[in-house]
Amino acid sequence: MAALTVIGVGSRLRGDDAIGPLLIDALSDQTHSQIELVDAGSDALGIIEYFQGRDHVIVVDACQMGRDAGCIEEIDPTQIDLVIKDDPVSLHGLGLAEAIKMAESLQMLPEDLKIIGIEPESIQFNSSLSVPVQRALKKAVKIVHTELNRVKQLAEA
Amino acid sequence: MSRDLDIKVHHLTRVEGHGNIVVNMKDGVLEKAHLSIVEPPRFFEAMLKGRSFHEAAIITSRICGICSLGHQLTSLVTTEDALGLEVSEQTVLLRKLLVHGATLQSNILHAYFLAAPDFLNVGSVFPLIATHKDVVLRALRMKRLANDIADIVSGRAVHPITPVPGGFSRIPEKAELLEIKRKLLEEGLPDGLETIETMKALAGAIPQFERETEYVSLKHPDEYALYQGDIFSSDSGAIPVSSYLDVTNEFVVNHSTSKHAKYNRNSYFVGALARWNNNHAQLGEEALAAAEAIGLKPKCFNPYMNTIAQVVEAVHCILDSVRIIDKLIEMGLKNEKPNQTPTRYGRGIGSNEVPRGILFHDYTYDNKGNILQANCVIPTGQNLANIDNDMMKLVPEIVDKSKEEITLNLEMLVRAYDPCISCSVHMLEVDFIE
Numbered sequence: 224m225a226a227l228t229v230i231g232v233g234s235r236l237r238g239d240d241a242i243g244p245l246l247i248d249a250l251s252d253q254t255h256s257q258i259e260l261v262d263a264g265s266d267a268l269g270i271i272e273y274f275q276g277r278d279h280v281i282v283v284d285a286c287q288m289g290r291d292a293g294c295i296e297e298i299d300p301t302q303i304d305l306v307i308k309d310d311p312v313s314l315h316g317l318g319l320a321e322a323i324k325m326a327e328s329l330q331m332l333p334e335d336l337k338i339i340g341i342e343p344e345s346i347q348f349n350s351s352l353s354v355p356v357q358r359a360l361k362k363a364v365k366i367v368h369t370e371l372n373r374v375k376q377l378a379e380a
Numbered sequence: 381m382s383r384d385l386d387i388k389v390h391h392l393t394r395v396e397g398h399g400n401i402v403v404n405m406k407d408g409v410l411e412k413a414h415l416s417i418v419e420p421p422r423f424f425e426a427m428l429k430g431r432s433f434h435e436a437a438i439i440t441s442r443i444c445g446i447c448s449l450g451h452q453l454t455s456l457v458t459t460e461d462a463l464g465l466e467v468s469e470q471t472v473l474l475r476k477l478l479v480h481g482a483t484l485q486s487n488i489l490h491a492y493f494l495a496a497p498d499f500l501n502v503g504s505v506f507p508l509i510a511t512h513k514d515v516v517l518r519a520l521r522m523k524r525l526a527n528d529i530a531d532i533v534s535g536r537a538v539h540p541i542t543p544v545p546g547g548f549s550r551i552p553e554k555a556e557l558l559e560i561k562r563k564l565l566e567e568g569l570p571d572g573l574e575t576i577e578t579m580k581a582l583a584g585a586i587p588q589f590e591r592e593t594e595y596v597s598l599k600h601p602d603e604y605a606l607y608q609g610d611i612f613s614s615d616s617g618a619i620p621v622s623s624y625l626d627v628t629n630e631f632v633v634n635h636s637t638s639k640h641a642k643y644n645r646n647s648y649f650v651g652a653l654a655r656w657n658n659n660h661a662q663l664g665e666e667a668l669a670a671a672e673a674i675g676l677k678p679k680c681f682n683p684y685m686n687t688i689a690q691v692v693e694a695v696h697c698i699l700d701s702v703r704i705i706d707k708l709i710e711m712g713l714k715n716e717k718p719n720q721t722p723t724r725y726g727r728g729i730g731s732n733e734v735p736r737g738i739l740f741h742d743y744t745y746d747n748k749g750n751i752l753q754a755n756c757v758i759p760t761g762q763n764l765a766n767i768d769n770d771m772m773k774l775v776p777e778i779v780d781k782s783k784e785e786i787t788l789n790l791e792m793l794v795r796a797y798d799p800c801i802s803c804s805v806h807m808l809e810v811d812f813i814e
Contacts, residue, residue: 268489325516328506329513348427349427
């Protein structure tokens with residue numbers, strides 16, 4: 224089994240929201256038998272399934288953090304307050320925050336879960352990645368490699 | 381009654397300020413009761429223009445994580461209609477299996493994660509995790525089963541890749557289908573029947589409200605229509621899919637950036653309850669027994685019961701999936717290549733029942749196989765006028781309740797239709813304290 228699972232969340236059609244799936248593409252262009260890659264698309268709730276039986280998981284998504292566009296934050300979801308929409312009118316209202324909270328309540332969170340959040344510039348339909356987020360994509364690939372090394376060292380220790 | 385009411389529910393959705401309930405009553409006279417929604421899939425048309433017939437379905441499937449398969453299959457049948465591509469019986473069966481998986485997943489999640497919290501008056505699914513953990517796990521298990529079907533038949537659970545114009549780029553193995561069948565019978569069916577029991581236990585909390593309206597769905601001569609058929613109206617009967625514009629009659633209203641639709645009356649209903657009302661006689665005996673057990677009558681005019689019709693459909697999808705797998709195996713799986721040689725170019729119209737109701741795609745191709753023009757009419761748009769009419773009847777009936785109760789009843793009404801509003805953006809919001 225892969226040492227690390229990376230899950231990209233987001234819609235490829237909505238500008239910077241595509242960052243999650245595009246990171247998965249970028250990683251799959253390289254050889255990574257040690258990384259399990261998951262393009263979850265925009266079905267955020269579906270990521271819970273990939274938490275089961277995995278110890279080290281990274282979720283990559285566009286995050287509204289009030290930062291400058293392209294800013295990357297490595298987030299430990301147990302250490303921050305996720306903004307939960309607890310009154311969604313539709314299934315479409317159940318997103319990443321809700322999925323993580325649900326997994327946490329069900330004791331399904333992987334032992335080591337990290338979110339790589341990237342501040343978007345635009346999430347308009349039918350637009351491409353903004354320049355700041357294109358740069359962030361390259362940085363995020365490096366972050367995943369660093370994480371892989373850390374996880375491997377943990378396994379060896 | 382001379383009550384004044386002024387209700388504005390904003391932020392019904394994650395999309396900024398869109399999707400608001402507005403009710404205005406003065407001296408007991410209801411002046412306004414409506415829902416306004418922005419409908420992102422309207423951007424379909426612009427995204428599809430100039431794309432080749434190989435791309436159309438992939439693009440539409442990525443509009444939305446929850447509706448992806450419905451859009452993809454409807455896009456495929458539309459392209460096949462436009463280009464004169466015939467598909468095999470095996471392709472049709474595999475597609476029907478996919479539709480069952482998608483319908484099962486959406487209906488179950490809606491019933492457990494949106495409707496059940498309303499029936500239990502707990503606000504959201506999160507309190508239920510503490511009090512009804514087994515039920516939440518059951519919902520996730522059923523979602524997983526639906527994903528397994530999608531994974532095996534379409535290559536990927538969320539944004540399917542193997543369904544292509546003219547067929548499938550990969551045919552599942554017999555052993556894979558048998559494994560799905562085993563799970564459907566050993567896990568899916570017991571979970572489906574327990575879902576009926578759970579919903580039956582909660583059904584007492586469903587508001588007693590009725591408004592007879594026009595119900596529009598597909599109708600198929602041989603089966604409970606989910607994949608293709610004719611359009612059927614409870615008022616006026618069958619009409620071919622090619623005449624869909626005579627049914628949808630979209631019109632613009634001031635309070636919504638999404639168009640409304642009307643056919644024989646000033647609004648109509650699409651979705652599980654419309655399918656049930658029009659086609660229930662074509663369900664199998666297990667689904668009909670489930671309907672009877674849960675109190676869903678052959679003609680039901682309570683829009684809140686849409687959720688109940690969804691769980692009855694879930695039982696049908698599980699059992700009919702088993703039937704389809706048996707048939708595929710009996711026929712012997714053939715490693716056929718998709719038929720992608722156009723015999724004509726021009727306009728095609730396609731329609732399927734997606735979880736939220738009847739969906740139409742309409743493309744015109746040039747003679748190179750690129751899209752010149754596209755039109756998509758999604759279920760939520762078709763339901764908006766009907767939701768408004770429900771509200772106009774509902775508010776005077778519950779006017780003696782508190783403002784909070786009225787608001788909850790209205791929100792539950794909107795949730796019963798499970799509108800597709802914020803398709804596809806799943807942005808995480810994080811408040812940093814600095």
